[in-house]
Amino acid sequence: MARDRVGVYPGTFDPVTNGHLDIIKRGLGLVDKLVIGVATNPSKDPLFSLEERVAVVERETRTLGENAGVTIEVVQFDELLMKFAERVGADIIIRGLRAVADFEYEFQMTGMNYQINPDIETVFLMADPKYQTIASRLVKEVAMYGGNIAPFVPGRVAEEVVTKVQSRT
Numbered sequence: 001m002a003r004d005r006v007g008v009y010p011g012t013f014d015p016v017t018n019g020h021l022d023i024i025k026r027g028l029g030l031v032d033k034l035v036i037g038v039a040t041n042p043s044k045d046p047l048f049s050l051e052e053r054v055a056v057v058e059r060e061t062r063t064l065g066e067n068a069g070v071t072i073e074v075v076q077f078d079e080l081l082m083k084f085a086e087r088v089g090a091d092i093i094i095r096g097l098r099a100v101a102d103f104e105y106e107f108q109m110t111g112m113n114y115q116i117n118p119d120i121e122t123v124f125l126m127a128d129p130k131y132q133t134i135a136s137r138l139v140k141e142v143a144m145y146g147g148n149i150a151p152f153v154p155g156r157v158a159e160e161v162v163t164k165v166q167s168r169t
């Protein structure tokens with residue numbers, strides 16, 4: 001039997017959005033096991049702690065994995081993405097592409113990653129158009145100004161973002 005195909009989907013997930021979840025759902029069709037890497041990313045000064053982000057991603061993706069019959073592991077990481085991908089035995093790295101704005105950065109990063117390890121492919125997926133413009137940063141901004149974030153994140157996440165934003169102000 002062929003070896004299981006392992007994918008890594010890295011991100012900050014501060015917080016996980018409907019855009020991330022759509023990419024994860026699509027990614028599940030490509031692999032036998034999906035490792036969702038939650039980056040510590042202290043430089044981004046995340047709203048949620050690393051532990052909170054891991055727990056929320058685990059909770060919000062559990063049913064997706066079960067429905068697809070694919071194992072999902074949510075793992076924190078604080079190292080070069082390629083090192084992390086090698087460590088978990090990944091065949092592919094999955095990234096979501098939103099607009100041209102993402103392209104420049106992803107283009108450079110993938111080019112450099114190919115030089116570090118040419119055997120791990122990076123695969124770009126597009127979310128459904130209705131989720132394409134969602135970004136964690138904007139979700140937080142809308143919440144800070146009291147706007148409705150319900151269309152952009154799962155219900156419980158929306159509540160958690162509002163609570164967190166209020167506790168910070």
Ligand code: ADP
Pocket residue numbers: 010011012013014017018019020023094095096097098102125126127131132133134135136
């Ligand atoms: P990063 O810190 O790398 O920007 P994010 O948590 O913002 O991490 O995103 C992780 C991945 O998900 C990235 O590849 C990003 O482009 C992708 N992504 C985020 N939001 C969307 C979306 N609405 N549609 C498609 N891809 C997305």
